Amino acid sequence: MADEHEEESVWPVQDQIAAYLRDGILNGDFPPGEKLPSSRELHGMFGAAAQTIRNAITILEKEGLAYTRRGAGVYARQHRQRTMEPASYKNPPGDGGKYQWIAAAEQKGLSAKSELLSVGEVVPPVAIQEAFSLSMGEVALLRRQVLYLDDQPCELVEVYIPLDLAQGTPIMENQKIRGGVGRVLTEAGLPPLRCVDKVAARWPTPEQASALRMPTKLPVLRQFRVTYSVDDKPIQAEIMAKAGHLYELRYDF
Template sequence: MANEQADGSVWSSQEQIAAHLRDRIINGDFEPGEKLPSLRQMEAQFGVATNTIRAAIATLTSERLVISEQGRGVIVRRHRQLTMRPAAYKNPAPQGQKYQWLTENEKRGMAAKGKLLHVGEVIPPAAVRAVFQLGKNEPALLRRQVLSLDGEPCELVEVYLPLEIAAGTKLMNNHLLRGGSGRVLEDLGYPTLRCEDRVSAQLPTPEQYAALQMPTKLPVLRTFRTTFSTDDRPIQAEIMAKAGHLYELRYDF
């Protein structure tokens, strides 16, 4: 069943079957909790051996799209693909409350958590340096954390802040910030007035691959967000990566 694609590449039968089933799951043709066709049915449909079907199912299992249940077969997981609404997390949390991302996902009935991975001064990527108008060797503060839903990693977040704002403040502390960095910035006199998102798809970096427990050959959704305050001053730059097959972004205009 392996076919040559327009670009000359060849997809194995296993990859084609996994891609077909993945597309139907993501598009809602198979609902959460629904059973996929049996091995025998898929053998007849795709004209391949049982081992090839099993390999395709193993791929979808590693992607967290399906699970195998004794006596039931292969079932589409509840977290088929989640819709995230970035505008819901734009503004800082009210004083004393949790980071907005945690609150919004807890409203969905999900266990949302953040785990801090790193806090420290780094030479940021060129795109971040451009936002803050930093020289090639000028540092910024980096706060890196991984966010999880129901115990599974869903987003790697890198928050960059200018040292002229962050130095000597809670932003330098090596622990999670209640309400998030936006809450601290507002308390310091830098309210969030607008955000600019640039969204792209890319293959994961080694850090993203490890933190998100990504299977191979699948892209991440990368959001580069700049937060602006008074006088349109950029006060924060974020690089956020989500597994592209598990999440979609919704923007309302």
């Protein structure tokens, strides 16, 4: 197997080993409390030196996926990856109460919260300009926040709103909005009727890695969503960077 890995991958061997073990833990092939393959077995599979294998285990320990029992080996830890259903969280709370994702987390025994980082007018990325049909240099409103599960930052959210829809509303204010931006737009006669999501795995930007406290060199799930209202008018666009070791997305068709 060592030759196979060398031919197919340009990754450092320690990253290959970490990826193999990580996939097994997240897929349930190595259940919580089960001993992971030994150094001898991993050497046979990857042809790796003892220190390289140890480096791979250290990566998994930093990610909270494995732990070492001195003299007994390395074991899989109960992982913290949560399943999110984006289609279930489109609409704002009807009574201006809790967001659906917060209520869903609490039903699972988790604590969930958001922290507003900033609110301001910016020239948005090209993808946002195209979604809103903005001309070059035209600004939109940006609201940035971090979402937490059990005090662990799990998602950096950037919400862009066309300036003509935000002006004169609480959306412009540098404070949290009860019921969120969606409630304000809905009350203005612009309810969310259709969402288009594009999801890709990418290496995090330095800002994303810092905000999410990424423990190792892991990708993030980048979810780009445009929300449309009456007459298919785009009313907001979001760039959501989700920590790859904490999230998976579920879609039912």
